[in-house]
Amino acid sequence: MGPKKCQVCDEATSKYKCPTCLIHYCSVVCFKKHKEIPCVKPISPSEAKLTSASVSHVERPYHVDEPSEVLQQMQLESIASSSEIRDALKDEELQKLIYNIDCSPDAENELDRAMQVDVFRKFADKILSSISPP
Template identity: 85%
Template sequence: MGPRKCQVCDEAQSKYKCPTCLIPYCSLICFKKHKEIPCVKLASSSEAKLTSGSVSHVERPYHVDEPSEVLQQLQFESIASSSEIRDALKDEELQKLIQNIDGSPDAGSELDKAMELEVFRIFTNKILSTISPQQ
């Protein structure tokens, strides 16, 4: 595997990796920009921890009808390293929507409500374009 490009500025060759989420970055400036939004620790277990201690999480079982729809590790890494997605997450309205979904015992209903809002639809489209195979 050759030199990697900085995932923050998408210009320079990376020299470092974030100790939390392992995305490559090139400088202190890019590291500080990356840390403006708490990143997710890539864990080998199914439990991911956010660097912010203020986020609550409702434990609930999940069922997958189509195993092919489960995200692969590289897709998670693409999402975590996307500056476009990180920038979108700076929106306070979007943050509240995501917290409502994550903290709700009826996450499906909260997700349906969020999908009615343009800010959330734009965000989900950014995620889908990040994880979809480029053609």
């Protein structure tokens, strides 16, 4: 295996690897650019089997009635880079509510129930304020 190319700028030869997600980068500048959006540790195939065995996920068809309601890349990046949102996601009650929505065969009703809980309502407000124009 020869030298790897930087996966951030896609130009220079990589000298380093992100300690979290293991992508290759070439410089402090590229590392900082990479860290603008939180990354995650890749899971091994054995961890993936454990995860998929212990977490049930409901597959839903991807359908959007109103295409203008789909978030743009910049909005998604704004959410991902918000320390306020990342901090909120540390709350176990909020994690359970999100998990219940994701795993529910009736996600809309589960979302309606979650919106009755203060921690979820505040979380939703934080997301909306991070994607709304100033």
